[in-house]
Amino acid sequence: MDMVSMGLLAAMGALATVAGASEDIESDVGSQSNPNSQVQLAAQVGHTHRIYNKAISGEPPSNALYAAIAAVTASVLMSGYDMSAFFAIAIGALVATLFNGIYSVTAYLGRNTSQARFDQYVYLDILRTHTPTIMAHAYITAFCVVSISYIMTASWLPIQHPFPMPLVAFIWGLAIGAIGSSTGDVHYGAEREFQSYAFGAGLNAANSGDVVTKAEAGIRNSIDNAWFCAKFGGPATGMAFGLTVFLDNWRATIFDPATQGVLVILTGFVIVVLFNIYNRILETRARKRYGPYPEYAGDIKA
Amino acid sequence: MILDTNTILYIVEIVIGGLLVGVGVHFVPVGGAPAAMAQATGVGTGTVQLAAGSGLTGLLSAGLMMAVTDNILLIVLSGAVGAMIMIDATMIVGNWVYIYGVGVPPVSAKVDYDPITKEPQPPYISNGTVGHGIPTVSFVSGTIGGFLGGAGGSLIYYALMSINHDPGLSGMFAIGIFVVNAVLASYNIQGTIEGFHDPKFKRVPKAFQACLIASLVVGIIAVLITGGA
Numbered sequence: 001m002d003m004v005s006m007g008l009l010a011a012m013g014a015l016a017t018v019a020g021a022s023e024d025i026e027s028d029v030g031s032q033s034n035p036n037s038q039v040q041l042a043a044q045v046g047h048t049h050r051i052y053n054k055a056i057s058g059e060p061p062s063n064a065l066y067a068a069i070a071a072v073t074a075s076v077l078m079s080g081y082d083m084s085a086f087f088a089i090a091i092g093a094l095v096a097t098l099f100n101g102i103y104s105v106t107a108y109l110g111r112n113t114s115q116a117r118f119d120q121y122v123y124l125d126i127l128r129t130h131t132p133t134i135m136a137h138a139y140i141t142a143f144c145v146v147s148i149s150y151i152m153t154a155s156w157l158p159i160q161h162p163f164p165m166p167l168v169a170f171i172w173g174l175a176i177g178a179i180g181s182s183t184g185d186v187h188y189g190a191e192r193e194f195q196s197y198a199f200g201a202g203l204n205a206a207n208s209g210d211v212v213t214k215a216e217a218g219i220r221n222s223i224d225n226a227w228f229c230a231k232f233g234g235p236a237t238g239m240a241f242g243l244t245v246f247l248d249n250w251r252a253t254i255f256d257p258a259t260q261g262v263l264v265i266l267t268g269f270v271i272v273v274l275f276n277i278y279n280r281i282l283e284t285r286a287r288k289r290y291g292p293y294p295e296y297a298g299d300i301k302a
Numbered sequence: 303m304i305l306d307t308n309t310i311l312y313i314v315e316i317v318i319g320g321l322l323v324g325v326g327v328h329f330v331p332v333g334g335a336p337a338a339m340a341q342a343t344g345v346g347t348g349t350v351q352l353a354a355g356s357g358l359t360g361l362l363s364a365g366l367m368m369a370v371t372d373n374i375l376l377i378v379l380s381g382a383v384g385a386m387i388m389i390d391a392t393m394i395v396g397n398w399v400y401i402y403g404v405g406v407p408p409v410s411a412k413v414d415y416d417p418i419t420k421e422p423q424p425p426y427i428s429n430g431t432v433g434h435g436i437p438t439v440s441f442v443s444g445t446i447g448g449f450l451g452g453a454g455g456s457l458i459y460y461a462l463m464s465i466n467h468d469p470g471l472s473g474m475f476a477i478g479i480f481v482v483n484a485v486l487a488s489y490n491i492q493g494t495i496e497g498f499h500d501p502k503f504k505r506v507p508k509a510f511q512a513c514l515i516a517s518l519v520v521g522i523i524a525v526l527i528t529g530g531a
Contacts, residue, residue, distance in 0.1 A: 034346055178355025186404065200428075232402070
């Protein structure tokens, strides 16, 4: 372990945390991924809305695509045109963002026009104001993911991962999408979309599609949703991706995989055991704090 | 085409890796879209998405390990541990969001008592849902799923690397074979599963057969294309 490796590891952790947060907020503004099912359903059950509706694909494939596009572009600029890494990654992320913008606009127009029969309109002001917001967050995500990949693969840096940079970026893009879809989206789907229902319960299946369409002032739009989710869901996603990138690489930094491979693996196992214990503590505390649901009428005692 | 002992061994390794992935996916607790609305127990995403996210993070760890050693055990275990760290971090933070962001305790709807903690489940299920969050049994199951998925992906990568010694090519093919098996298992699960305690888990033998055939076919093709035989 040397100071440079630890510094780079810290930078990777920080970049991953920022990337995770921006990825989640990007999907919240666009209403991508699983909570999109409720936005799609809303108009069909009589709740027309001004929520941005883009379901490009699941988050992992779309983010893997953006990260890979950015990394391929950056890679070509660095190897073919001797461009510095910073500018090459910045331009690569810009190219990925353009793809994101195209997919976002076509998804929004396609989704909303197909719901014309339910009186769901295409709002051009929403398209004009939300699309750049989505693209801006996609840019941050792509930039950070490719930067992490660059740190892991650059020949003059110590980590030296054998995979080419675009493949590393592809895998991290897939992972960040999976994490964003699994963590932060729950804050948007289970809480923000259904704030009219009491806090402390999952969505009753009978209330599906009854998303909140009114804001604190006026009609709610997706930037209002991003404002809310940026307080918890976004940073939590950042924490999850940051933990993944940091812990996975930390064990290979404090021990040398070439000579201390067993210790690298054992450290990983210890981390996993600690995670399992912590989850049990979380579960116990949550049950103690919230207690059983008063409306439960079954025979099994809490 | 000459199918020598080594080539057959590589194909067998790929098939075992594919089977590990296929079986491992059944351990991963995923609630799909309903879980994102705290309507179902498990992680709020799709089966393939989470399995691929964790398994391929493991592939990165395995790739790093294989750059410095040829020890198959270290490579496979390194991949397994990487995948477990990813899936555990995701499930922990997922539970933060369920508990602090949505205000629901983690609970299983498929069993009356958690098989590991023996705690009662039904009183903690909110009305109109089939559970929410990631209770202990699902968390442990997910960790096992990460282990199997990561180990499977790494074994496939090891076999391909032994043939062509090209990390990029082997990595891409390993991702492809991983996803084939994860998707097959996902069809078997049909959307949501809470973990090894879920009645759907009994369908594993069917996925085993399907993944065996698919991995064999894909394994032969992968070995031939990437330079074997």
